[in-house]
Amino acid sequence: MSEHPDTRDLLGPFVMGALEGHEEREITDHLEECASCREEAQELKLAHERLADLAYSTETPAEDLKERVVDGLPRREARRRVPAWVAAAAATLCVLAVLAAVLTPDLFGGRALASANLSPTDRVPGAGGEVSIQGTGENMEMRLEAWGLPPCKNEQYYELWLVEGDDRVSAGSFTVGQSGRVDVRMNAPNFAGSYPKVGITAEHDKDPRPSDEKMLSGELHEL
Amino acid sequence: MNQVEDEVLVRRIASGDEGALAGLYDRYAGMIYGTGMRYLRDRGAAEELVQDVFTSVWRNASGFDPARASFATWVYRITRNRATDLIRRRKARVRTVDNEPPFESGEMDPSGEISRNFDVAAALSRLSSVHREVLVLAYFHGLSQREISDRTATPLGTVKSRTTAALHALRETMSFDENRWSADE
Numbered sequence: 001m002s003e004h005p006d007t008r009d010l011l012g013p014f015v016m017g018a019l020e021g022h023e024e025r026e027i028t029d030h031l032e033e034c035a036s037c038r039e040e041a042q043e044l045k046l047a048h049e050r051l052a053d054l055a056y057s058t059e060t061p062a063e064d065l066k067e068r069v070v071d072g073l074p075r076r077e078a079r080r081r082v083p084a085w086v087a088a089a090a091a092t093l094c095v096l097a098v099l100a101a102v103l104t105p106d107l108f109g110g111r112a113l114a115s116a117n118l119s120p121t122d123r124v125p126g127a128g129g130e131v132s133i134q135g136t137g138e139n140m141e142m143r144l145e146a147w148g149l150p151p152c153k154n155e156q157y158y159e160l161w162l163v164e165g166d167d168r169v170s171a172g173s174f175t176v177g178q179s180g181r182v183d184v185r186m187n188a189p190n191f192a193g194s195y196p197k198v199g200i201t202a203e204h205d206k207d208p209r210p211s212d213e214k215m216l217s218g219e220l221h222e223l
Numbered sequence: 224m225n226q227v228e229d230e231v232l233v234r235r236i237a238s239g240d241e242g243a244l245a246g247l248y249d250r251y252a253g254m255i256y257g258t259g260m261r262y263l264r265d266r267g268a269a270e271e272l273v274q275d276v277f278t279s280v281w282r283n284a285s286g287f288d289p290a291r292a293s294f295a296t297w298v299y300r301i302t303r304n305r306a307t308d309l310i311r312r313r314k315a316r317v318r319t320v321d322n323e324p325p326f327e328s329g330e331m332d333p334s335g336e337i338s339r340n341f342d343v344a345a346a347l348s349r350l351s352s353v354h355r356e357v358l359v360l361a362y363f364h365g366l367s368q369r370e371i372s373d374r375t376a377t378p379l380g381t382v383k384s385r386t387t388a389a390l391h392a393l394r395e396t397m398s399f400d401e402n403r404w405s406a407d408e
Contacts, residue, residue, distance in 0.1 A: 010384075010386065018368050019368075028269050043394050044390045046395040050343045050393075051343060053336060053339070054340045054344060057254060057257045057261070057340050057365065058254050058256075059256050061252055062270065065252070067271060069277045070241055070244065070245055117391060165227055167242075168240060194231060
């Protein structure tokens with residue numbers, strides 16, 4: 001396959017009909033002589049034809065359709081009116097559950113499922129931290145301990161992100177005082193453990209996307 | 224850098240992550256909409272198809288089993304079933320007015336072309352970002368190799384070799400996907 005690297009590099013544009021005249025003639029002449037390049041061109045041609053079919057069948061919907069689709073999703077939680085005494089009992093149970101979870105964490109899935117040591121970026125060389133994910137089912141939470149972060153000023157806050165490739169999901173936001181330390185628990189989606197990395201950015205506005213001000217990051221490891 | 228796999232996004236959707244649904248929308252909505260335009264021949268109905276399909280994905284994500292079929296196969300089946308329903312409903316509605324169907328009836332996708340397109344879209348989403356970019360610009364934006372070179376500030380020779388490498392990667396990914404799920408089909 002690597003006998004004719006210069007020719008091979010052009011086989012893709014060749015099967016697409018995207019080469020200029022002289023290049024196309026050179027490849028055509030070469031393929032008449034070279035069985036291995038001819039076979040390779042056949043393979044690429046199949047991929048080209050499938051992709052061309054896909055492009056032909058694809059149309060761009062109205063720009064706002066995505067928003068309409070997401071806005072129109074049925075809510076997962078049923079919003080039903082419940083009697084006051086039921087609500088009060090449920091609230092009491094929640095308080096008891098939280099207390100029990102704090103006092104006897106292992107009984108309530110308090111054992112950490114995954115954790116990450118956070119390393120600083122050049123912005124905060126003395127900072128560090130740890131993140132752990134614990135809980136079960138819908139009761140997952142992330143515990144963050146961090147130190148050495150600059151105290152928040154004005155509207156500034158920090159945001160913890162679950163990271164995979166280009167994908168970022170916010171796990172929650174927090175502020176830091178003069179101590180530069182934070183120890184906070186946040187509710188976590190039950191897919192939190194499926195992300196390979198976490199990161200912390202400094203944020204200044206309501207833009208839901210992460211800012212470029214990266215402060216800490218680390219890789220999540222299952223325990 | 225590879226994108227998050229479809230099957231991982233479905234798992235997140237099952238946990239209520241709307242952002243994951245938006246990610247799958249970016250990958251498949253154009254094809255579902257194109258299918259709707261082809262078979263329903265109406266912009267509003269094609270949009271209804273897209274909404275129905277993604278609502279169904281949202282509702283049924285927890286029942287999706289990646290060991291049995293790829294997401295592309297699953298969403299293709301949902302699309303085919305919903306489109307067939309919409310065709311039947313529209314035919315019935317129009318017949319009450321003038322007793323003529325709005326278009327020829329017949330089995331949807333008898334040649335399997337749409338099914339193949341979903342598989343190709345899935346394979347495309349699995350490519351590295353540089354490979355995906357060069358193919359998307361060529362096939363979906365209609366750019367020439369020179370225009371891609373200008374757009375991405377990449378030497379023309381590199382664009383050509385990258386295009387070749389991207390088609391190779393797509394071919395290999397399609398073969399891998401076919402083998403991965405063929406035993407269950």
